[in-house]
Amino acid sequence: MPSTTFEKLPSEKKERILSALLHEFSQYPLTQSQVARIIKEAHISRGAFYKYFADLTDAYTCLYQGSLKEIHAGLSVRAPLSKETVGLYVNSVKDFLENAAKSPYRDLVKMHTLYNAAFLEEKPLPIQASPKMWAVTSLCHQTIRDILLQPKEKNAALKRLETALSALI
Secondary structure, eight states: OOOHHHHTSOHHHHHHHHHHHHHHHHHSOGGGOOHHHHHHHHTOOHHHHHHHOSSHHHHHHHHHHHHHHHHHTTTOOOSOOOTTTHHHHHHHHHHHHHHHHHSTTHHHHHHIIIIIHHHHTOOOOOTTSOHHHHHHHHHHHHHHHHHHHOGGGHHHHHHHHHHHHHHHO
16 A cells, blocks of 8 residues: 555645556556556656655555456445345446546456456455355446446346346345
């Protein structure tokens, strides 16, 4: 995560750095991203970059987690799975995809799905999650991934999600 030094930066400078990160990570997989391009666009020194972030992965994680918070805003479904809530879960997947598509993070999310998620070995869901909620969350995330990778199959993927969630009831 970013250093406290980064958190204390004036908002204009912080936004300039985040914008440079977004530009870089939306165009290149993390394995091909370069600090040199980021610092040039952000108008900061290499030393400042490493004062703010431990490395490229740290900078990426900071940006990606912030983007997810923004895209997820207001989308979280907390209701237990039931016949009545299946539609809520399917709609939350649709809403996430629509929010991502309209956001400045669209290309970042796609790049993450295509390349960076596997590279980063994302953390699994907490073990304390109930088996049913683990299944619901896994199915929703997989559906998002499938649609990002095969947008023409969106309706079929959403129908499959609805059918799978209904089978869990």
